[in-house]
Amino acid sequence: MLAGGRYVYGMASFILDGETFEYLKPDPGHSPEDAKSWEYGKYPKVLATLPLADGGTATVYAVAERWNPSHILVSWADDWRHAHWAWIPAGNVERVTDSDWDIEEYQRCPEKLRAIRWGNRLPGFVSA
Numbered sequence: 691m692l693a694g695g696r697y698v699y700g701m702a703s704f705i706l707d708g709e710t711f712e713y714l715k716p717d718p719g720h721s722p723e724d725a726k727s728w729e730y731g732k733y734p735k736v737l738a739t740l741p742l743a744d745g746g747t748a749t750v751y752a753v754a755e756r757w758n759p760s761h762i763l764v765s766w767a768d769d770w771r772h773a774h775w776a777w778i779p780a781g782n783v784e785r786v787t788d789s790d791w792d793i794e795e796y797q798r799c800p801e802k803l804r805a806i807r808w809g810n811r812l813p814g815f816v817s818a
Contacts, residue, residue, distance in 0.1 A: 701743050702776075704768035706750065712743035718761040718777035725756045725763070735791045738764045739782040747782075751794045754783060788816040 703712045718725070728734060733753035740748045752766035761777040768774060786794075796804060796813030 702774065704766075704772070704774050705770065706748070706768055708769065711740070711748045713748065713774075713776060714741045714743060715776045716741065716761065716779065718758055718763070720758040720760065724758045726758070727756050728754065735786050735788070736762075736764060736783050737786050737790075738762075738766070738776075738778050740776060740778060741782075751786065751791065789814045792816045 701712055701714055703710055705711075733755050736752050736754045738750055738752045740750060742748055750764075750766045752764035754762050754764055755775075756763040757780070760780055762780050762783045763775060763777050764783060765773055765775045793814040796808060799807060
């Protein structure tokens with residue numbers, strides 16, 4: 691299948707905030723030997739704009755695991771905490787701060803569990 695002139699080797703779906711998205715899995719355009727990895731457990735936190743099957747996009751908070759000259763492999767969790775991965779064009783990925791990530795985690799956490807994880811601390815106030 692062609693999407694934006696690039697071969698797409700698959701589609702998958704996920705549910706985020708109760709909405710189902712079918713996303714494209716673009717071909718990263720380079721050989722596996724060209725890919726580099728961040729250190730395991732120290733993956734950068736990012737905001738990734740995923741290309742969707744319907745031609746639109748969806749933005750997800752994700753972690754960047756690998757990269758090559760043109761794409762970044764990101765992974766994220768859906769509403770059911772199922773993991774998803776896709777190579778995304780590098781221009782569709784931007785780093786986020788720990789505070790931004792903390793706010794997103796707070797919003798996605800069930801309300802009854804927020805007091806356990808955050809206690810009396812307001813989300814987003816994380817030291818750099």
